[in-house]
Amino acid sequence: MYIYYKRFFVAVWGIKRATFRGSLSVGKFEMKIIGEVIVFVCLIVGSQGQWLDEHCGSGGSTSCPWLAAIYIWDPQKWETYFHCTGTLITDRFILTHAIPNTRIGYIFARLGATYDDAPTSQWYTTESLTMHPNFENNGKHIKNDISLIKLNRKAEFNALISPICLFHSKSQNQKQLQRQIADSTLEFTFSGWTKPFFTSNSKVLKSTMVVRLNPQLCSNAIEDPLEWNQICGETDSDELCFRNSGGPLEMVINKWGKNESVLLGILSYGTGSCGDPDVFTDILSHSDWIASIVRDQ
Template structure:
């Protein structure tokens, strides 16, 4: 997981490392005239952390700020980071023949902030199980249904919050004789009756765009 901050130290969003230099996140996390720093490694262990400045950003050209469609962006760091036991790229499936299998992954796993019971001003990272829901649960209004590049997931007691934007959600798929965790979505926004579910950007819908940005930074 990548933690994205302003240079003043204000937390902005989460993201996920997809190469030694690229971080996948939500487009609405890119703020005008705001320089971004990415912190990688265990949030609670400063010894494992690596900090890098964001050199450039790639927001999807069809991103709609009003309804958050095409809410996806890639940040290019100012240098390549070294992989360690605590800093690894997340896996993304490029082969669209996996579409049916990926769409059937349920429940999914996401991560976000959680307040610690012992200290109200202290936070830690929590892992949540997110159940896929019918798109209508996350529909903003009667005239704005979710697009095919968005999906709805969560429940009343297990849901991401508004501060968890940009973070990855995914699940396990077969890989050889074992399994591998893959990212299938990006946390976009929380919506629903009693905030019971969240909307996610479907990563596979943008695989060609992701590869194009990746090739640009080879």
């Protein structure tokens, strides 16, 4: 407990300092402190009842055990092709971007792999696909780019397969704290699949840091207005430009003494050029909709 109290006083000092200087002028360091103390208070005040799945997380056993590769069957070519990335959120559901105009039986998910043809891979067929009812795509601007894939059976959890943590609570106080945590996070981790060599068809799991961008600056850069339930970010890495829509945007918190990742966004779209800003669907703004699908089925 001494460690927690020590972190608490340091964090409170950071908040007082940030308040004195003004919320719009605080630097990255102070904002990080604000995020940390909010996480701390949130976990201490009520650890139970703030997760979609209380047993989420990897326990630090491996990196990205929730990452899924989504494949679609092409009946004309008589083969499956890699379509996008997804994130396991329970033992039956994968969260990804919207997948319109696709038959349920043509969608497959692979879990437990860090590279193509890994012997640890587990393959699943799809029982249902639920897209957000307000999904829109006019060819450039995309809204509510999110869907849920229900697997045909429960995922077999192990060191390489486990669900990521998602904030969800019925308490308005908890929801406000969770929103403050998400909005004060300036740096994230994004994970997806990349080709290690330009001529290679194989894919390996990679992660990179993403920095949050000011919404107005982002809108100007991509020449498209940002929605209130979207996050804009950029990275210096050009390794993850290969069809990673639906990939997870994560932050790390301390859950029961272990560092765990929390899903805050999924990749929606960008300009199509590596190095340009990308737009992510804000997951917290859709948490009630996600919970209604997951718990009703």
